[in-house]
Each structure stands twice: as structure tokens, then as C-alpha cells.
Amino acid sequence: MAEPLLEVDGLTKRFGGVIAADAITLAIPAGELHAVIGPNGAGKTTLIGLLAGEIAPQAGVVRFDGSDITRLAVDRRNQRGLARSFQITSLFPDFTALDNVALAVQAHRGHSFRFWRDARREDDLRGPAEAALGRVGLAARAATRVDRLSHGEHRQLEIAVALATQPRLLLLDEPMAGMGPEESDRMVALLRALKGSVTILLIEHDMEAVFALADRITVLVYGRVIASGKPAAIRADTAVRQAYLGEDEGVRSGPLEGSHG
Amino acid sequence: MLYFVEQCLNGIELGMLLFLLAAGLTLVFGIMDLVNLAHGSLYMLGAYFAASFAALTGSFVIAVVLAVVCSLVAGMALEIVAIRRLYGRDHLDHVLGTFGLILFFNELVRLIWGPAGMTLALPPQMLGAVQILPGVYYPAYRLVIILAALAVAAALYVVVMRTRLGMLIRAGASNREMVGALGINIKLLYTLVFGFGAALAGFAGVMQAPILTVQIGMGENILILALVVIIIGGIGSIRGAFVAAILVGLIDTVGRAFLPDMLRLMLSRNAAETLGPALSSMSIYMLTAAVLVFRPEGLFPAANK
Amino acid sequence: MTARLDSSLEPAPQFRLTASAAFNVILIAVLALMPLYARLAGDSFVLTLFTRVLILALAATSLNLIMGYGGMVSFGHAAYLGIGGYAVGILAKEGLTSGLVQWPVAVAAAALYALVVGALSLRTRGVYFIMITLAFAQMIYFVAIGLDRYGGDDGLTIYRRSQFGGVLDLNNKTLFYYLCLALLLAGIYLTSRLVNSRFGLVIRGARSNNRRMRAIGFPTFRYQLVCFVIAGALCGLAGALLANHTNFISPAMMHWTRSGDLIVMVVLGGLGSLFGPLIGTATFLLLEEALSRVTSYPDLILGPVLLLVAIYVHGGIAGRIGGRARG
Numbered sequence: 001m002a003e004p005l006l007e008v009d010g011l012t013k014r015f016g017g018v019i020a021a022d023a024i025t026l027a028i029p030a031g032e033l034h035a036v037i038g039p040n041g042a043g044k045t046t047l048i049g050l051l052a053g054e055i056a057p058q059a060g061v062v063r064f065d066g067s068d069i070t071r072l073a074v075d076r077r078n079q080r081g082l083a084r085s086f087q088i089t090s091l092f093p094d095f096t097a098l099d100n101v102a103l104a105v106q107a108h109r110g111h112s113f114r115f116w117r118d119a120r121r122e123d124d125l126r127g128p129a130e131a132a133l134g135r136v137g138l139a140a141r142a143a144t145r146v147d148r149l150s151h152g153e154h155r156q157l158e159i160a161v162a163l164a165t166q167p168r169l170l171l172l173d174e175p176m177a178g179m180g181p182e183e184s185d186r187m188v189a190l191l192r193a194l195k196g197s198v199t200i201l202l203i204e205h206d207m208e209a210v211f212a213l214a215d216r217i218t219v220l221v222y223g224r225v226i227a228s229g230k231p232a233a234i235r236a237d238t239a240v241r242q243a244y245l246g247e248d249e250g251v252r253s254g255p256l257e258g259s260h261g
Numbered sequence: 262m263l264y265f266v267e268q269c270l271n272g273i274e275l276g277m278l279l280f281l282l283a284a285g286l287t288l289v290f291g292i293m294d295l296v297n298l299a300h301g302s303l304y305m306l307g308a309y310f311a312a313s314f315a316a317l318t319g320s321f322v323i324a325v326v327l328a329v330v331c332s333l334v335a336g337m338a339l340e341i342v343a344i345r346r347l348y349g350r351d352h353l354d355h356v357l358g359t360f361g362l363i364l365f366f367n368e369l370v371r372l373i374w375g376p377a378g379m380t381l382a383l384p385p386q387m388l389g390a391v392q393i394l395p396g397v398y399y400p401a402y403r404l405v406i407i408l409a410a411l412a413v414a415a416a417l418y419v420v421v422m423r424t425r426l427g428m429l430i431r432a433g434a435s436n437r438e439m440v441g442a443l444g445i446n447i448k449l450l451y452t453l454v455f456g457f458g459a460a461l462a463g464f465a466g467v468m469q470a471p472i473l474t475v476q477i478g479m480g481e482n483i484l485i486l487a488l489v490v491i492i493i494g495g496i497g498s499i500r501g502a503f504v505a506a507i508l509v510g511l512i513d514t515v516g517r518a519f520l521p522d523m524l525r526l527m528l529s530r531n532a533a534e535t536l537g538p539a540l541s542s543m544s545i546y547m548l549t550a551a552v553l554v555f556r557p558e559g560l561f562p563a564a565n566k
Numbered sequence: 567m568t569a570r571l572d573s574s575l576e577p578a579p580q581f582r583l584t585a586s587a588a589f590n591v592i593l594i595a596v597l598a599l600m601p602l603y604a605r606l607a608g609d610s611f612v613l614t615l616f617t618r619v620l621i622l623a624l625a626a627t628s629l630n631l632i633m634g635y636g637g638m639v640s641f642g643h644a645a646y647l648g649i650g651g652y653a654v655g656i657l658a659k660e661g662l663t664s665g666l667v668q669w670p671v672a673v674a675a676a677a678l679y680a681l682v683v684g685a686l687s688l689r690t691r692g693v694y695f696i697m698i699t700l701a702f703a704q705m706i707y708f709v710a711i712g713l714d715r716y717g718g719d720d721g722l723t724i725y726r727r728s729q730f731g732g733v734l735d736l737n738n739k740t741l742f743y744y745l746c747l748a749l750l751l752a753g754i755y756l757t758s759r760l761v762n763s764r765f766g767l768v769i770r771g772a773r774s775n776n777r778r779m780r781a782i783g784f785p786t787f788r789y790q791l792v793c794f795v796i797a798g799a800l801c802g803l804a805g806a807l808l809a810n811h812t813n814f815i816s817p818a819m820m821h822w823t824r825s826g827d828l829i830v831m832v833v834l835g836g837l838g839s840l841f842g843p844l845i846g847t848a849t850f851l852l853l854e855e856a857l858s859r860v861t862s863y864p865d866l867i868l869g870p871v872l873l874l875v876a877i878y879v880h881g882g883i884a885g886r887i888g889g890r891a892r893g
């Protein structure tokens with residue numbers, strides 16, 4: 001069996017008295033879209049922080065493509081092929097959309113100790129940037145400053161910037177946060193199109209999207225993995241239903257029921 | 262040995278002065294997120310006020326009291342007129358604005374009191390030395406400074422830890438938005454905190470006036486040491502300011518006293534003469550740089566904002 | 567450490583005939599013609615004054631590179647002025663008066679100190695960065711005071727200006743003025759190329775959102791360090807010019823209030839704009855000069871002016887001229 005692209009083993013993180021990640025263990029094969037769900041405060045964003053390299057774990061190992069990256073710095077992880085998007089939009093607000101993506105392209109095309117030539121005229125930066133924008137549906141907004149884009153466009157741009165770094169693994173932190181139904185559908189379509197060509201770890205609250213897209217799902221509660229498996233199995237899992245629905249184990253319509261499919 | 266004890270006490274005395282300055286500075290920085298370079302000017306004003314009042318009334322004690330009151334009033338007035346318009350701005354705007362205030366106050370002092378500086382005479386009771394250990398004598402006034410500052414520190418502790426006002430101050434230092442959300446009259450709180458800090462600075466200026474100096478520009482030199490203290494101690498933390506102030510005072514004073522001699526043991530006479538003073542002055546800044554590199558949030562960081 | 571940016575990351579509109587471009591052209595023309603005016607009016611003082619403006623504008627331009635574009639607020643930039651000046655002064659005292667030796671040494675020494683300071687300071691952010699750069703400037707200030715051989719606290723007179731083998735006579739005030747003007751314009755041009763290059767975009771991106779820059783794969787530290795060194799080197803050159811201009815060096819060149827002055831000049835002119843530092847420096851020094859002629863207490867007015875600028879003017883003066891298009 002092929003080695004998983006991302007392997008997490010016993011990852012633990014404590015903030016003072018709070019356990020944000022409790023011996024998390026995961027394995028994601030290449031090409032999979034793996035969703036991580038859980039109630040608020042479950043530690044999902046901490047997990048992304050640990051995987052991206054912004055937070056150092058107290059215990060545990062993160063292996064990417066066979067190599068131990070547990071102590072590797074944020075920028076080096078990205079150079080190895082691990083990209084992330086941010087839950088709270090984190091872009092360059094005074095740049096245009098194209099500039100934002102072009103910077104991401106630039107980070108992966110040679111070094112940047114070039115002091116003279118105008119970087120905005122480099123076609124081998126602008127070209128791929130425009131392509132990435134096109135992929136997420138923002139081609140028309142390339143020349144617009146980020147602080148003039150709508151919220152939904154920001155979320156799209158987040159993905160474009162991450163994609164432009166040519167990742168093998170994409171960590172998406174609630175890409176659909178704050179989106180209306182139409183925008184969410186567009187995002188789901190985008191993610192579906194990306195499936196296969198890039199491995200995705202998706203953190204999301206939108207259950208419709210999760211069950212529509214995920215190959216496998218992991219459920220996190222208080223930093224602990226309480227279930228992991230195929231969508232149908234997760235849907236039926238009693239521990240999961242308890243976590244979401246509380247004490248009541250009766251058949252009640254809720255986020256895990258298939259009322260909207 | 263006696264010399265060493267004396268220098269240590271001097272170091273503590275300097276530390277106490279620095280604490281008085283740093284306490285106000287760190288409160289204002291911690292609660293209002295304001296970088297106030299003009300804090301040294303308030304220190305200067307306190308000294309000048311005291312010198313004038315002493316000349317007018319002939320009484321040292323009355324002069325001290327009046328000077329502190331005037332510093333409080335001046336601080337609150339400054340906050341209302343100018344400082345409050347800088348809240349929420351970039352730190353850079355603070356630097357620019359308060360730098361302008363430094364220029365203004367130095368010139369104002371020159372206009373009102375003249376360029377020559379002033380003196381503040383000690384009352385005869387405070388002249389002379391006190392025997393603190395068998396055979397060890399220490400100037401009475403310097404002891405007064407240490408004790409007075411300790412008293413202020415104790416009072417500060419009581420206010421900050423045991424009163425409602427102090428609770429608001431501590432809350433504000435660790436989470437500004439929350440205090441506003443609690444419906445407290447933020448404007449008044451800020452004015453009081455600033456005025457309070459100004460009073461502390463003025464008091465420090467008054468206390469050191471008889472032994473050091475009352476002159477234009479005296480604020481800038483000590484301000485930088487005060488900034489160093491709050492960085493080492495942790496911004497927003499009064500406890501940190503206390504510890505750091507003593508540390509800085511001791512290192513600076515003892516360093517200046519003994520480093521040249523120590524160097525003379527190791528290096529040639531010439532080298533020691535050249536390096537000695539420079540190194541001892543530098544020691545504080547080297548400490549600051551070290552703290553910032555290894556523990557940037559300071560020794561006693563206030564809770565995260 | 568977020569400094570308000572004036573002309574952020576839009577392509578620098580250098581050749582569009584905007585109000586600001588027109589203003590800059592007029593400014594350069596005025597500066598170029600100043601010596602002519604000085605000769606006609608028989609006023610050599612104005613030439614001296616403007617030479618000082620040009621030199622400090624070069625220093626301010628170097629500070630703007632790291633502060634305006636890079637978001638690194640250095641409160642110890644005057645240190646590099648001092649190092650550059652002392653390099654010239656010390657070498658002159660030891661008999662080495664050739665500018666071809668002194669000036670490269672000045673630049674190299676400043677760059678070296680910037681390397682050390684930057685390597686340590688850039689690990690911190692925000693107000694801590696400001697303080698640590700201040701601390702390092704104070705250190706070098708005290709070293710200078712301790713240099714008894716080179717004047718210590720009193721300073722050192724330079725009897726012979728930097729020699730350029732008879733090709734350039736720096737004692738010729740007009741020549742020296744044009745040299746300073748040329749170097750300033752070269753510095754501004756260098757900055758303009760730098761900030762639009764790959765390197766510049768990394769620096770500006772790091773100011774805008776350092777976290778994101780690292781997340782997309784940039785090891786921002788090394789780029790910021792190089793930028794810091796470039797700024798220090800450029801300021802060292804300004805220091806060499808200053809030492810020649812005043813024929814004098816002293817620790818006061820590096821006092822922290824001088825660093826404050828530099829920050830004021832940059833902010834006054836508008837952060838992150840090419841000509842802002844020049845405008846800010848000119849405004850500050852000329853205002854200072856004008857006020858001192860009108861009153862014996864110029865700072866009574868200058869101080870509040872700075873305060874009012876801090877409170878009311880967004881983007882500094884260059885921002886005002888540039889109008890809405892920026893920021």
C-alpha cells in the first residue's frame with residue numbers, strides 16, 4: 001500500500017491548562033479529500049496551525065511524503081509542497097488580486113534577490129498568477145485591490161494564493177466561512193474540480209459541502225479524534241451523533257441527517 | 262567593601278527613581294497603547310515646579326507637595342488637550358506627536374525659567390549622613406528617596422491590587438476592549454491614569470532635583486532608561502517595572518563604579534581607560550538587547566492582549 | 567509595526583503626469599537652481615542650509631526604505647550617520663584623507679553594524695523592534711563618547727575634507743552641493759528600482775502581511791536583513807557627506823533624538839513614497855530655520871506643528887499632495 005502523503009502521529013498541543021490537540025493520529029493518502037469536522041472549539045484551527053508549522057507541538061510527529069517535518073519552519077514546509085488557506089482572510093490588502101497571487105508564484109520561482117527589474121513585468125510570474133485566478137473564477141477581478149473585493153471573493157482568492165504555490169497538499173481552513181448559498185455552491189464546485197490533482201485536508205462547518213466532497217471524514221472533539229472513516233460510517237456513528245446532538249440519541253433531524261443530501 | 266555597599270545603595274536609589282518613571286510609562290503604554298516620549302518632560306516639569314515653589318515658600322516639603330499636584334494637573338490637562346487625540350493611532354504617530362511635545366516643553370521651560378537651569382536646596386535636616394551599618398554611612402537624603410519611592414510603590418500596590426480603580430487598571434492593561442465593553446467611563450479612566458503617571462514622573466523629578474540636576478533636556482536622558490526598564494520588565498506590568506528598575510539601577514551604577522577597575526586588571530591601562538566608561542554605559546543596552554532577543558515579552562509580561 | 571502606507575503596492579506611477587509627479591519635478595528644478603540663486607543673491611548661507619537638507623534627505627530616504635516600504639521602524643538610524651561620519655573623521659585624523667578610501671570604509675562600516683543590529687533585532691517585532699534598535703544606537707553612541715583620541719564627548723574637527731585627487735574639490739561649496747544632490751537623486755532612483763523589483767515586493771509583502779509571506783514560502787528574515795543592511799549602508803554614505811559638510815564629528819550625531827528627527831522627517835513627508843523623505847526633510851529643516859528667525863523660541867511652534875501633523879495628516883505631506891490616488 002502506498003505511503004500516505006500526510007501522516008500525523010500522536011500530535012499533542014497544550015495551551016496552559018487547555019488541551020487543544022490530544023494525541024491526534026491521521027493518515028491521508030495522496031489524492032484524497034479528507035474533511036475534519038467537529039463542534040466549535042474542537043481544535044480544528046490548532047490542527048492546521050500544527051500542520052502548517054506555526055505552532056510547535058508538545059508531542060507527536062508530522063510526516064509529509066515520508067519525511068519528518070515536525071520541526072520544520074513554515075516557509076520550508078510550503079517549499080516542500082504544503083500550502084494552507086486561512087480561516088480569517090489573510091491577504092495583502094493593499095495589493096491587487098493579481099499581485100497577491102503573483103507573489104505566491106514568485107516564492108516558488110527562483111530566489112528574490114533581484115533588485116533592479118520590475119517584477120510586475122515578469123511574464124513568468126504574471127502568467128501562472130492569471131491562470132490560478134482563472135481556476136478559482138476571479139480572472140475578471142485581477143486588477144482590483146484586495147480591500148475592494150467582496151468577502152466571497154476574498155475566500156476565493158485565499159485558495160488561489162495557496163494554489164499558486166503548487167502544493168501537493170492543501171490545508172483549507174473553513175474556506176466557506178461567511179458565504180451565502182450561491183457562493184458556497186461555487187466553492188464546492190471548485191473544490192470538486194481540484195479533487196484528484198491535489199490532496200486536500202478540509203476543515204469545514206458546512207455539512208452539506210463536507211458530505212458532498214469528502215472521501216473520508218475525521219471528527220474532532222476537544223482536540224481528540226473520536227471517529228474517522230468514510231462519510232456513511234461517520235453519519236451512523238453514535239459517538240459522533242452524541243457530540244453534535246448532545247445526550248439525545250433518538251432519530252432527530254440534524255446536521256448529520258441526510259435531509260439535504 | 263564599604264564602597265561596594267554604597268554603590269549598591271546608589272544603584273537601588275537610581276532604580277527607585279526609574280521605577281517611579283517607568284510605572285507611569287508602562288501603565289500608559291499598557292492601557293492606552295500609547296508610546297509617550299514626552300514622559301521625560303513631565304519629569305522635568307516636576308523638578309522645575311519644585312524649584313520654583315521652594316524659592317517661593319522657602320519650604321522643601323511644601324514645594325514637593327505642590328509640585329506633585331501641579332504635575333498631576335499638568336498631566337491631565339495634557340491628556341485632554343493633546344494626548345487623547347493620538348489613541349488608536351499607529352505607534353509612529355505617537356512617536357512623531359510626543360516628540361513634538363518634547364520640543365515644545367523644552368522651549369516652554371526655557372521661556373518661563375530661562376536657559377540656565379535651577380537648583381533646589383535641601384532642608385538642613387536632610388543633609389548629613391546616616392549610619393546604616395556599623396561604620397557605614399550613607400547620605401540621609403538618598404535614603405529618603407529610597408524610602409519615599411518604596412512608600413509610593415507600596416501605595417501603588419495597594420491601589421492596583423486592592424481597589425476597584427486598580428482592578429480596572431489591571432483589566433485595561435491586559436484587555437483594553439473588554440474594559441470599554443463593560444461600560445466604564447473610559448475617557449475618565451484614561452485621563453486619570455495619564456495624570457497619575459505624570460504625577461509619578463513629576464515626583465521622581467522633584468526627588469532627584471537636589472542631588473542631580475534641574476535643567477532643560479533632563480527628561481530625555483532618563484526617559485531612555487525608563488523605556489529600557491519597561492521593556493525588560495514587560496509592558497503593562499508594574500511588578501515588572503519594579504524588578505527591572507532595581508536591576509537596571511544596580512547594573513548601571515555598580516557597572517560604572519567597578520567595571521573600569523575590573524577591566525584594568527585584565528587589559529592595558531590605556532584600553533581600560535578607553536573601554537571602561539563606554540562599556541559600563543553600554544551594559545544596560547546590552548542587557549536590553551539580550552532580553553529582547555531571548556525573552557521579548559519581558560520578565561513579567563502582562564496577560565496577552 | 568504596521569506603518570501607514572502612502573503609495574502602497576500599486577505600480578509606482580512615475581511617468582504619469584499626476585499632481586505629485588509635477589510637484590517632484592518642480593522640486594528638483596528648484597534644488598538644481600539653488601546655487602544659482604545663492605550666487606545671485608550673495609547668500610551663501612542658504613547654500614549651506616540646502617546642502618544639509620540634501621544630506622539628511624539621503625539619510626531619510628534610506629530610513630524610508632526600511633520604515634516606509636518595509637514596515638521596520640528603526641529608532642536607531644542615526645547610528646549609521648554617526649558611523650559613516652566617524653569613519654571619515656577617524657581616517658582623516660590618522661592621515662588617510664583620500665575619499666576613495668574613506669567613503670567605502672564609511673559605507674562598509676555602517677553596513678556591517680547594520681548587519682549585526684539587523685540579525686539580532688529582526689527577530690522581534692513592533693515596539694520591541696523599535697526599542698532594540700534604539701538600544702543598539704545608544705551603544706554606539708557611548709562607544710563614541712569613550713573615544714578620547716577622537717574627541718570623546720567634545721567631538722573632533724576635520725581639517726581636511728575628503729580628497730579626490732584634485733578631480734573634486736569638496737571645499738568648493740557649489741560643487742559639494744551638486745555632489746550631494748546627485749547622490750540624493752541616485753539614492754531615490756535606486757530606491758525606486760528596488761521597491762518594484764522582486765526583492766522590493768518581498769519586503770513590501772512582509773510589511774503588509776508577514777505571516778502570509780511565510781505561508782507562501784518566503785523566508786522573510788533574510789530579505790528584511792538585506793534591506794536593513796542596504797539602508798544602513800546608504801545612511802553611512804550620508805554620514806560621510808555630513809562629516810565633510812560640517813568639518814566636524816561628534817557623538818551628538820548619533821544621539822537618539824537625532825534618530826527621532828529622522829523618523830519625523832520621513833513621516834512628515836509621507837511614508838513609502840519616493841520623494842516623501844526629501845519633502846519631509848526640507849519641510850522640517852526649513853521650518854526650523856524660518857521659525858528661529860521669527861522667534862527666539864522656535865520649538866514653541868515647531869513642536870505643536872509636529873503634533874498636529876501626527877494627529878490630522880494622513881499619509882504625511884506627500885500623501886496630501888498625491889491626494890486620493892494613494893493609500
